[in-house]
Amino acid sequence: MAKRDVREPFIPERDKGLTPTIECIGLGIDFGGLTAVDDFNFTLGRTEIAGLIGPNGAGKTTVFNLLTKVYQPSRGRMLLLGKDTKGMTTAEANCAGIARTFQNIRLFKDLTVLENVLIGLHNEIRYTMFEAVFRLPRYWRAEKAARERALELLSIFNMQDMADDIAGSLPYGAQRRLEIVRALATNPTLLLLDEPAAGMNPAETAELMETIRRIRDMFKISILLIEHDMNLVMGICEGIAVLNYGRLIAKGTPEEIKSDPNVIEAYLGKKGC
Amino acid sequence: MKKNTVHIPMPIRYLINAAAIAAIYLIISALSSAGVITNYYTKILILICINIILAVSLNLVTGYLGQLPLGHAGFMAVGAYASGIFMRAVSGSMPTGLAVFLSLILAAIVAGIFGFIIGIPALRLKGDYLAIITLGFGEIIRVVLLNIDSVLGFNFTYGAASLKNIPKTTTFTLAFICVVVVCFLIHTMMKSRYGRAILSIRENEIASESCGIRTTYFKTMAFVVSAAFAGVAGSLYAGYLGILNPANFGFMKSIEILVMVVLGGMGSMIGSVVSAAVLSALPEVLRAFADYRMVAYSLLLILVMIFKPSGLMGTYDFSFTNLIGRLIGRISGKRTARKESAE
Amino acid sequence: MSVLSMIVSQLINGLQSGSVYALIALGYSMVYGIIMLLNFAHGDIIMVGAYIVWVTMSVLGLPPAVGIIAAVAGCTLLGVIIEKVAYTPLRKSPRLSLLITAIGVSFFLQNIAQLIIGAGSKTMPAIVSGPNLYIGSVNLSFVAIVTIVVSLISMAILTILVQKTKMGKAMRAVSEDMGTAQLMGISVNKTISFTFAIGSALAGIGAVLYSCAYPQASPTMGSMLGLKAFVAAVLGGIGSIPGAMIGGFAIGILEAFVSAVGLSVWKDGVVFAILILVLLIKPTGIMGREIKEKV
Numbered sequence: 001m002a003k004r005d006v007r008e009p010f011i012p013e014r015d016k017g018l019t020p021t022i023e024c025i026g027l028g029i030d031f032g033g034l035t036a037v038d039d040f041n042f043t044l045g046r047t048e049i050a051g052l053i054g055p056n057g058a059g060k061t062t063v064f065n066l067l068t069k070v071y072q073p074s075r076g077r078m079l080l081l082g083k084d085t086k087g088m089t090t091a092e093a094n095c096a097g098i099a100r101t102f103q104n105i106r107l108f109k110d111l112t113v114l115e116n117v118l119i120g121l122h123n124e125i126r127y128t129m130f131e132a133v134f135r136l137p138r139y140w141r142a143e144k145a146a147r148e149r150a151l152e153l154l155s156i157f158n159m160q161d162m163a164d165d166i167a168g169s170l171p172y173g174a175q176r177r178l179e180i181v182r183a184l185a186t187n188p189t190l191l192l193l194d195e196p197a198a199g200m201n202p203a204e205t206a207e208l209m210e211t212i213r214r215i216r217d218m219f220k221i222s223i224l225l226i227e228h229d230m231n232l233v234m235g236i237c238e239g240i241a242v243l244n245y246g247r248l249i250a251k252g253t254p255e256e257i258k259s260d261p262n263v264i265e266a267y268l269g270k271k272g273c
Numbered sequence: 274m275k276k277n278t279v280h281i282p283m284p285i286r287y288l289i290n291a292a293a294i295a296a297i298y299l300i301i302s303a304l305s306s307a308g309v310i311t312n313y314y315t316k317i318l319i320l321i322c323i324n325i326i327l328a329v330s331l332n333l334v335t336g337y338l339g340q341l342p343l344g345h346a347g348f349m350a351v352g353a354y355a356s357g358i359f360m361r362a363v364s365g366s367m368p369t370g371l372a373v374f375l376s377l378i379l380a381a382i383v384a385g386i387f388g389f390i391i392g393i394p395a396l397r398l399k400g401d402y403l404a405i406i407t408l409g410f411g412e413i414i415r416v417v418l419l420n421i422d423s424v425l426g427f428n429f430t431y432g433a434a435s436l437k438n439i440p441k442t443t444t445f446t447l448a449f450i451c452v453v454v455v456c457f458l459i460h461t462m463m464k465s466r467y468g469r470a471i472l473s474i475r476e477n478e479i480a481s482e483s484c485g486i487r488t489t490y491f492k493t494m495a496f497v498v499s500a501a502f503a504g505v506a507g508s509l510y511a512g513y514l515g516i517l518n519p520a521n522f523g524f525m526k527s528i529e530i531l532v533m534v535v536l537g538g539m540g541s542m543i544g545s546v547v548s549a550a551v552l553s554a555l556p557e558v559l560r561a562f563a564d565y566r567m568v569a570y571s572l573l574l575i576l577v578m579i580f581k582p583s584g585l586m587g588t589y590d591f592s593f594t595n596l597i598g599r600l601i602g603r604i605s606g607k608r609t610a611r612k613e614s615a616e
Numbered sequence: 617m618s619v620l621s622m623i624v625s626q627l628i629n630g631l632q633s634g635s636v637y638a639l640i641a642l643g644y645s646m647v648y649g650i651i652m653l654l655n656f657a658h659g660d661i662i663m664v665g666a667y668i669v670w671v672t673m674s675v676l677g678l679p680p681a682v683g684i685i686a687a688v689a690g691c692t693l694l695g696v697i698i699e700k701v702a703y704t705p706l707r708k709s710p711r712l713s714l715l716i717t718a719i720g721v722s723f724f725l726q727n728i729a730q731l732i733i734g735a736g737s738k739t740m741p742a743i744v745s746g747p748n749l750y751i752g753s754v755n756l757s758f759v760a761i762v763t764i765v766v767s768l769i770s771m772a773i774l775t776i777l778v779q780k781t782k783m784g785k786a787m788r789a790v791s792e793d794m795g796t797a798q799l800m801g802i803s804v805n806k807t808i809s810f811t812f813a814i815g816s817a818l819a820g821i822g823a824v825l826y827s828c829a830y831p832q833a834s835p836t837m838g839s840m841l842g843l844k845a846f847v848a849a850v851l852g853g854i855g856s857i858p859g860a861m862i863g864g865f866a867i868g869i870l871e872a873f874v875s876a877v878g879l880s881v882w883k884d885g886v887v888f889a890i891l892i893l894v895l896l897i898k899p900t901g902i903m904g905r906e907i908k909e910k911v
Binding site: 095132183 | 458461462465466467469470472473476477479481482483484485486487488
């Protein structure tokens with residue numbers, strides 16, 4: 001099989017012709033002289049589920065932080081639906097359509113499940129401060145609609161019955177799912193999942209795979225995930241990018257990645273050592 | 274707990290709450306016109322109201338936003354001086370009622386502006402550094418109030434000689450109305466998307482930002498609102514004492530307000546109200562033990578932190594109508610509850 | 617008096633108060649470095665030290681040497697007790713609780729002192745005395761020279777202690793990573809207590825030196841002094857030992873010059889204004905390290 005050039009875009013056939021969700025061109029970031037990510041070229045199709053894999057410390061989460069503007073890149077450009085994202089803040093990136101979950105879960109722990117989702121819906125709820133403090137009709141209408149929307153989103157994961165529970169008291173798996181619901185509430189075009197299956201058992205992981213697919217089909221969004229569970233990655237990702245020492249070393253379909261000598265070397269080390 | 278609660282619909286909830294507040298007010302004014310509450314006690318009641326506003330407004334930043342500013346007395350001072358100077362200037366040339374109303378608004382605006390000026394740089398810092406920088410600003414406000422006249426070349430704040438002869442316009446009714454308005458505004462704000470944004474910053478700033486919440490904007494907003502209400506308390510204070518001295522608004526005053534918030538439970542409005550009321554009334558009631566009062570305060574603060582760091586009320590927020598709902602629910606039994614959950 | 621000699625004498629004034637600030641700032645810095653706590657009670661330890669000097673010398677009529685030893689020993693003990701009683705139970709609590717506890721301890725010390733000794737200030741006896749030194753037209757007071765020399769020696773000893781001894785190594789290890797230090801067999805409790813002891817001993821020395829310069833003791837004397845030293849620690853970069861020294865001297869000299877140009881009433885304001893400027897330009901102070909939250 002001919003090896004794919006990691007600088008060339010790779011997206012599924014059906015998304016070709018549409019503006020890609022994101023397009024990274026030579027993205028790189030340094031932390032005080034140390035290059036964490038370099039020459040990152042990556043394109044994501046509009047309805048693609050893609051995976052970003054690589055050994056620990058390869059810079060996967062740093063890429064997420066670059067995409068969500070937690071870090072500003074030192075080099076290169078990043079286009080979101082064809083628009084340059086230069087100078088955006090994290091909040092602006094979210095409003096522009098990028099939502100994420102975190103490797104180390106970051107829920108609003110002392111608030112209820114419902115409140116967590118309502119905070120995700122923050123920018124969808126429209127009333128002014130004046131209407132809020134004096135409780136004018138628009139406040140009631142918007143709050144009611146938001147509540148219904150939140151419960152609807154929770155029902156994707158069958159969590160509507162937990163709406164009044166405190167988020168921090170949920171079991172681990174439910175917390176991960178709630179983070180996804182909260183991210184979806186922000187009405188994204190791109191969902192970034194940072195190790196969504198971490199700490200889940202095989203049955204839960206299988207269920208998660210189904211749900212991720214369902215989310216993509218329901219919301220017509222693209223999903224990029226970081227994951228160490230190869231069953232999940234190989235099972236649902238259409239395209240996979242492999243990162244090592246901050247650089248892309250391979251890009252392609254799951255089958256191509258599985259047999260790529262560079263990837264095998266990155267994970268297992270050189271033969272004959 | 275939830276099962277036995279009857280959900281009371283909105284307009285009725287308002288009526289119940291309004292009736293409860295009116296009842297409290299009427300009882301107190303009846304007692305005072307009957308002579309049970311003497312002038313002396315009325316004074317304490319006004320002081321309680323002022324401290325409640327201070328505590329509730331600080332709670333907005335400390336309890337809900339999760340930041341620890343140590344300069345709240347500075348905003349109170351700004352409001353007090355703005356209002357005091359205004360009242361002296363207009364006294365006699367304007368109906369008193371209008372002047373008092375304008376002085377409250379002015380105090381809120383001036384303190385709010387100071388909150389904005391201080392909040393923009395201060396909120397760039399976090400945790401301890403925010404505490405330090407607000408402490409610094411608070412001290413600077415005090416030093417400026419003390420010495421500004423020598424720079425201006427005319428008497429403005431009267432520095433250490435005190436700003437005297439401010440009309441004593443603060444009555445219990447006025448202070449009570451202010452408490453109700455401030456509590457209402459903070460409560461309704463916290464139950465909206467704005468309040469949730471503030472809470473989300475306390476819970477996890479990075480996650481909040483990634484939910485599309487402009488954290489800097491909401492932090493500044495909470496800070497400004499908190500400062501403005503502290504200004505209102507300052508205005509009432511000016512009209513209560515009739516005399517202002519920068520020494521009244523030192524670092525210790527900020528700490529005193531913080532103690533009220535912490536003891537009540539950070540993030541609980543009812544906690545702030547109750548502990549502000551108790552801590553303002555106690556020293557007057559225990560006048561004989563005045564010397565031990567501050568020692569007891571400080572010990573209490575340490576003990577609460579060690580044994581119940583969430584404060585006496587935690588983040589519990591009291592709802593009078595929920596309480597009534599629960600009572601009705603308990604009386605009418607499970608039948609009502611089932612109907613309610615079926616809805 | 618020529619401008620130059622005025623500058624020199626103000627510099628000496630500044631170095632004198634600055635060295636007291638530096639000694640106290642070191643206590644703030646060391647404690648912050650190890651348990652990330654702004655020990656608000658530190659300033660009040662100085663107040664207690666000053667009262668110990670007053671009691672031993674004025675009330676009991678003992679010689680200065682006894683007063684000095686008693687003050688340093690008393691402060692050391694007090695620092696350790698405060699740490700054990702008020703801070704140790706909160707080691708796993710949120711930082712805010714710890715900070716509020718420290719404010720509570722500060723409040724407590726001030727009020728208990730007021731209760732026992734009274735709110736009025738007490739005049740301190742002369743602790744050291746000697747002839748003034750003249751260099752050209754510049755008059756150097758004996759107390760100033762003693763203060764500067766003693767604090768420089770103390771700082772030198774501290775630096776050796778932290779850099780060269782086993783306990784110093786343990787302190788640095790605990791402040792880097794408490795958990796790992798514990799796994800390496802370092803007794804975290806002992807190390808933290810030791811840090812408090814050293815910091816408080818320095819405060820004791822500071823109390824004695826401060827009393828030499830300003831022979832007045834009052835229950836609230838520690839609060840402004842503590843705040844200033846604290847500003848010095850932040851200015852230099854809290855957690856950094858050389859930073860605390862630089863910050864202390866900087867604040868002292870700044871104050872001396874602000875007073876010299878006739879703006880002494882604005883002194884406190886200027887100190888805080890500088891603090892704010894530094895925090896905004898370099899939030900971690902002159903020598904501090906930046907710690908970023910990992911996402």
